[in-house]
Amino acid sequence: MENTEENKGSAAIRPLRFDIPVLGFAAWSGTGKTTLLVKLLPLLRLQGLRIGMIKQTHHDFEIDVPGKDSYELRKAGASQMLLASEKRSALITEYESPAALPLSALVKQLDLANLDLVLVEGFRHLPFDKIELHRPSTGREPVFPHDGSVIAVASDEKIDTSGLPLLNINSAEEIAGFINRWRDYWRAERG
Incomplete structure (x- = not known):
C-alpha cells in the first residue's frame, strides 16, 4: 500500500523510506517547532552537517514579488520558475489544482548529493521518524501514544513517554546530540 494522504489512517501503512x-x-501549532529548529540548525552546522529543511504550511503563500520578472513569467503561464543568482536559487512550482505533494516527492526535489540530513517541520500524520514536541501546559494530548513513528519526545x-527517550525541549544541545546518534543509527541500519 502506498503512503498517501488518502490512506494515512490505515494500519497497513509502512513507514516512509528515504x-x-x-x-x-511534530507538534501542535504554537509549541515552538520553528523556535527550536532555529536553535538546532547552527549547532548541527557546527558539526559539519549540511542540512535541508522542509516546512509544511496550511496557508497559501507567495515568495515572489509582483512586478518582478520572475513573478510576471509565472503569472504568464510558467508551471515552474527557477530563480537563480550567484548565492542562491529557488524553485517555485505552480499546481493546476490544490494538492498536497507527497513528502517523498518534496525530499526528492532537494539536492540530496549535497545534504547529510533533512529536517521536516510538519507532516505529523505521516509515518516517518520524528521527534514530538510536547508542552503539557498547552492542554493538548501528546501524539506519540497513537503514532509509532515518534522516536523521542x-x-x-x-x-x-512509554519508554521513548525524553528530551528537554529547552536544550537544543541535548536534542542535537540525540539527532546525531539517530543519524548514526540510521546510516548503520542501511549499511
Whole structure:
C-alpha cells in the first residue's frame, strides 16, 4: 500500500523510506517547532552537517514579488520558475489544482548529493521518524501514544513517554546530540 494522504489512517501503512536521513518535528501549532529548529540548525552546522529543511504550511503563500520578472513569467503561464543568482536559487512550482505533494516527492526535489540530513517541520500524520514536541501546559494530548513513528519526545516537563527517550525541549544541545546518534543509527541500519 502506498503512503498517501488518502490512506494515512490505515494500519497497513509502512513507514516512509528515504535515501537520506529525514527526521520530522511534530507538534501542535504554537509549541515552538520553528523556535527550536532555529536553535538546532547552527549547532548541527557546527558539526559539519549540511542540512535541508522542509516546512509544511496550511496557508497559501507567495515568495515572489509582483512586478518582478520572475513573478510576471509565472503569472504568464510558467508551471515552474527557477530563480537563480550567484548565492542562491529557488524553485517555485505552480499546481493546476490544490494538492498536497507527497513528502517523498518534496525530499526528492532537494539536492540530496549535497545534504547529510533533512529536517521536516510538519507532516505529523505521516509515518516517518520524528521527534514530538510536547508542552503539557498547552492542554493538548501528546501524539506519540497513537503514532509509532515518534522516536523521542521533547518536553518542558517530566512526562511518561512509554519508554521513548525524553528530551528537554529547552536544550537544543541535548536534542542535537540525540539527532546525531539517530543519524548514526540510521546510516548503520542501511549499511
